[in-house]
Amino acid sequence: MSLLDRHRAVLPDWVALYYRDPIELVRGEGRHVWDAGGRRYLDFFGGILTTMTAHALPEVTKAVSEQAARIVHSSTLYLNRPMVELAERIAALSGIPDARVFFTTSGTEANDTALLLATAHRGGNQILAMRNSYHGRSFSAVSLTGNRAWSPTSLSPLQTLYVHGGVRTRGPYAQLTDAGFIAACVADLEDLLGHTRAPAALIAEPIQGVGGFTSPPDGLYAAFREVLNRHGVLWISDEVQTGWGRTGDHFWGWQAHAAAGPPDLLTFAKGIGNGMSIGGVVGPARIMNSLDAHSISTFGGSPVTMAAGLANLTHLLENDLPGNARRVGGLLIERLRAIAGGVPAVREVRGRGLMIGIELVRPGTDEADPEATATVLEAAREGGLLIGRGGGHNTSVLRIAPPLSLTIAEAEEGAGVLEQALRTL
Numbered sequence: 413m414s415l416l417d418r419h420r421a422v423l424p425d426w427v428a429l430y431y432r433d434p435i436e437l438v439r440g441e442g443r444h445v446w447d448a449g450g451r452r453y454l455d456f457f458g459g460i461l462t463t464m465t466a467h468a469l470p471e472v473t474k475a476v477s478e479q480a481a482r483i484v485h486s487s488t489l490y491l492n493r494p495m496v497e498l499a500e501r502i503a504a505l506s507g508i509p510d511a512r513v514f515f516t517t518s519g520t521e522a523n524d525t526a527l528l529l530a531t532a533h534r535g536g537n538q539i540l541a542m543r544n545s546y547h548g549r550s551f552s553a554v555s556l557t558g559n560r561a562w563s564p565t566s567l568s569p570l571q572t573l574y575v576h577g578g579v580r581t582r583g584p585y586a587q588l589t590d591a592g593f594i595a596a597c598v599a600d601l602e603d604l605l606g607h608t609r610a611p612a613a614l615i616a617e618p619i620q621g622v623g624g625f626t627s628p629p630d631g632l633y634a635a636f637r638e639v640l641n642r643h644g645v646l647w648i649s650d651e652v653q654t655g656w657g658r659t660g661d662h663f664w665g666w667q668a669h670a671a672a673g674p675p676d677l678l679t680f681a682k683g684i685g686n687g688m689s690i691g692g693v694v695g696p697a698r699i700m701n702s703l704d705a706h707s708i709s710t711f712g713g714s715p716v717t718m719a720a721g722l723a724n725l726t727h728l729l730e731n732d733l734p735g736n737a738r739r740v741g742g743l744l745i746e747r748l749r750a751i752a753g754g755v756p757a758v759r760e761v762r763g764r765g766l767m768i769g770i771e772l773v774r775p776g777t778d779e780a781d782p783e784a785t786a787t788v789l790e791a792a793r794e795g796g797l798l799i800g801r802g803g804g805h806n807t808s809v810l811r812i813a814p815p816l817s818l819t820i821a822e823a824e825e826g827a828g829v830l831e832q833a834l835r836t837l
């Protein structure tokens with residue numbers, strides 16, 4: 413039996429694989445990966461925005477193997493030096509005063525923790541979320557999901573209320589100017605709050621990831637914050653995809669809404685561990701200390717993952733990879749916009765830094781075209797380039813999110829392959 417047949421026989425159907433002939437990746441180095449047949453690919457998806465600096469980064473490999481040789485696990489019952497060190501670094505980087513950090517093993521669990529904290533702190537189970545959002549796969553995180561493709565149930569321990577604003581170029585306010593769009597979304601939020609108990613929190617991704625790299629105009633969440641503050645509603649920024657400088661202009665996605673100051677709670681995961689499972693939540697002591705019972709994550713903050721996170725973060729900052737994401741991402745998006753100009757199926761090229769989305773439609777319409785998206789994904793792979801897909805509108809968006817160390821030559825090479833792939837439409 414082939415590995416694909418064995419996969420299908422033993423895993424549930426909803427664990428979807430990319431490509432008609434799914435590939436097994438067996439090795440990575442820098443921005444490249446190799447499949448089991450020895451074929452090399454330029455990696456513009458980084459295992460869903462998770463290989464943040466580079467594949468097989470020597471510093472991370474060394475930190476992991478050295479820590480694994482000393483002690484792999486101790487639990488939160490004992491002092492853990494790498495965990496305290498990484499918490500200190502993240503607290504300082506967060507911009508949140510008097511910050512406390514709690515480590516989990518995934519983005520889902522990070523958001524679950526933020527929801528637990530916000531609802532405990534505020535005493536209520538209503539949560540505001542954005543349409544087209546994704547925050548994870550647990551029972552509570554999935555109940556926030558504003559994207560049908562990722563929403564297997566509407567059952568929930570929370571009552572979720574959806575507000576407008578995460579998608580700039582679709583929906584009832586798409587035709588407005590940026591200022592008009594923000595004003596309409598704020599009015600919608602004000603109206604909603606007038607009809608409900610004050611919810612515990614608003615949770616939002618500054619740039620929606622799974623939703624197809626969509627975002628509001630800069631400043632929307634600052635305008636929301638004023639309203640939320642008046643009602644005592646907390647703001648949770650889900651930085652699972654947007655954190656650590658991926659968006660180039662900002663270290664955190666919330667900084668595109670900087671007038672609001674830092675969020676009440678910030679959640680992170682994916683890139684910080686460069687593939688080791690680290691998630692977490694950071695917030696001020698007055699909220700983080702809200703739980704009145706014990707709470708632990710047995711694996712959260714485990715020494716090997718923390719050692720990886722420290723080495724990865726140090727490499728990111730010492731090499732100014734956020735600056736690289738801004739520079740190389742800026743060139744890449746310009747190049748992709750130029751290419752897209754000649755492809756009628758492209759509705760929009762959007763994003764910032766190394767978080768770039770290409771939305772495809774049936775030419776001349778606004779209708780999503782998932783088949784075209786699948787065709788381009790396959791053609792890119794044929795050309796030696798791995799990219800992702802997403803989007804709330806029948807997953808009709810190509811997602812481009814390479815490691816932040818991407819070189820200009822690699823950006824040009826990838827853009828060339830994408831040009832060929834888009835031409836096949």
Ligand code: PMP
Pocket residue numbers: 460517518519520521523546547548549617621622650651652653681682691
């Ligand atoms: N939040 C966002 C914004 C995400 O993109 C994801 C994962 N795609 C999650 C949360 C959940 O993270 P994980 O898969 O690590 O549980």
